[in-house]
Ligand code: ADP
């Protein structure tokens with residue numbers, strides 16, 4: 280099996296874009312799976328009350344299962360909420376249950392409300408397993424759950440759908456990231472942009488890709504995720520596309536993206552921007 284280089288230290292990435300349907304969850308689970316297939320140990324934290332990442336990873340997430348909700352509240356340690364994905368020895372998930380839907384409001388009155396996820400995901404709280412990557416899947420909003428995810432990570436990965444209005448809302452997202460950076464988490468930066476649902480037959484997709492590359496430069500991965508039915512079918516079987524159809528273009532593209540992401544993580548650290 281191919282094995283990717285381990286990062287120098289655990290990498291925590293938040294997948295954010297307040298637009299729904301741009302491929303956040305699909306990217307969170309498939310990128311995680313791609314890293315795991317290639318030898319790394321990965322934890323996905325599902326922070327969307329919809330629980331789509333948990334579903335795609337084949338992990339139970341009915342109400343009452345220890346989840347991201349309980350770890351935000353401090354009722355359960357992160358280690359006790361972790362479940363192994365049934366299709367991989369190296370892929371793990373802290374699921375989201377519907378209880379998380381109330382958290383956005385419950386958090387408002389809590390102490391250190393923006394820091395709760397960070398405090399819940401310390402090395403100690405996560406227990407002895409040596410995760411190389413922690414990938415946090417955000418809900419489609421810029422509320423307190425997303426803020427918690429931005430505070431808990433060093434890196435933001437923004438998936439951008441190669442469609443009309445692709446960059447709509449991205450300015451607002453970047454302003455929020457800057458606010459979090461200046462007030463709550465100095466280390467935060469947009470390390471990665473991934474183009475998703477690319478349809479090579481359309482001129483529009485190329486235009487969007489060019490625009491995104493002009494805007495984000497080297498943060499944009501060279502690998503692009505094609506629009507593919509296999510990618511959208513896989514979650515229905517509780518699988519990532521890498522398990523569902525490993526030879527498909529969708530699976531290959533996420534493997535490529537994983538390789539690129541991992542290679543960047545071992546390059547010498549660049550100065551803070
Ligand atoms: P988000 O988490 O940003 O709301 P999702 O990852 O749930 O977005 O994707 C939205 C929808 O698009 C889902 O139904 C998903 O299966 C589908 N989808 C995502 N990526 C692809 C792709 N590369 N090809 C085909 N369908 C995709």
Ligand code: MG
Pocket residue numbers: 303304305327331417418
């Ligand atoms: Mg989602």
